Amino acid sequence: MEGREISQAVIRRLPRYYRYLGELLENGVERISSNDLSKKMHVTASQIRQDLNNFGGFGQQGYGYNVKYLYTEIGKILGLEEDxxxxxxxxxxxxxxxxxxxxxxxxxxxxxxxxxxxxxxxxxxxxxxxxxxxxxxxxxxxxxxxxxxxxxxxxxxxxxxxxxxxxxxxxxxxxxxxxxxxxxxxxxxxxxxxxESLMRLSYNISRYKEEQKKSEK
Ligand code: NAI
CATH class of the missing domain: 3.40.50.720 (NAD(P)-binding Rossmann-like Domain)
Structure with missing residues (x-):
């Protein structure tokens, strides 16, 4: 894994995986399938598999992901093991x-x-x-x-x-x-x-209102 380029798009998603896996750990969950993680995180299971396959060997067919291991590995990738x-x-x-x-x-x-x-x-x-x-x-x-x-x-x-x-x-x-x-x-x-985050929110509010107007017609 050392020296391997991981795309910035994947890196941007990693903190969210880290947060969800941390919550699972706190709740005593030891393993999770990509399908279950997908339902929790509202992303497709194939996106999860693709993202996590970047790091190789975390998931096992029929077993799912070892939550602790994945959490630790993602923490390492994010540089969180050092102060x-x-x-x-x-x-x-x-x-x-x-x-x-x-x-x-x-x-x-x-x-x-x-x-x-x-x-x-x-x-x-x-x-x-x-x-x-x-x-x-x-x-x-x-x-x-x-x-x-x-x-x-x-x-x-x-x-x-x-x-x-x-x-x-x-x-x-x-x-x-x-x-x-x-x-x-x-x-x-x-x-x-x-x-900028608020502007994105505002954009989505406007879009939502437009959709509502359309559906009322
Ligand atoms: P503030 O006026 O409460 O605090 C600014 C502090 O910087 C003051 O204590 C001032 O004495 C100090 N300061 C001024 N020049 C300095 C210098 N050369 N060296 C060291 N300290 C210096 O302002 P606030 O609300 O805390 O916002 C700070 C900055 O963050 C502003 O530029 C604001 O536009 C920005 N901001 C950015 C947000 C973001 O999402 N990126 C959100 C809110 C504020």
Missing amino acids: HDMVIIGAGNLGHALANYAAFEKRGFVLKGIFDVNPTLKGMTIRGVPIHMMDELEDFVKNNDIEIGILTIPKAKAIEVANQLVSYGVKAIWNFAHTDLNLPDDVIVENVHLS
């Missing part, structure tokens, strides 16, 4: 919300520090994690081997701060600022835009 140390830049509303979400730690995403330019925040903590001023960022990132930078600052400063983080050794950016960062290819960027 990822992170900092949040921007201790405003969104920064607070993310810092307060303790469940990230359960998956190995460990928040080490929070940074801001607002001096009134200096020395405060969120869920026990201290807020530092930006002039401490370089030493902090280097001394703590920070891997992920989370950007929850206004877009006007996002590119500058992202470049700073990268120059200090950060390898990956979780970007919430509404701007594209255009970082070097070896920096991993995951953009999260809740408003």
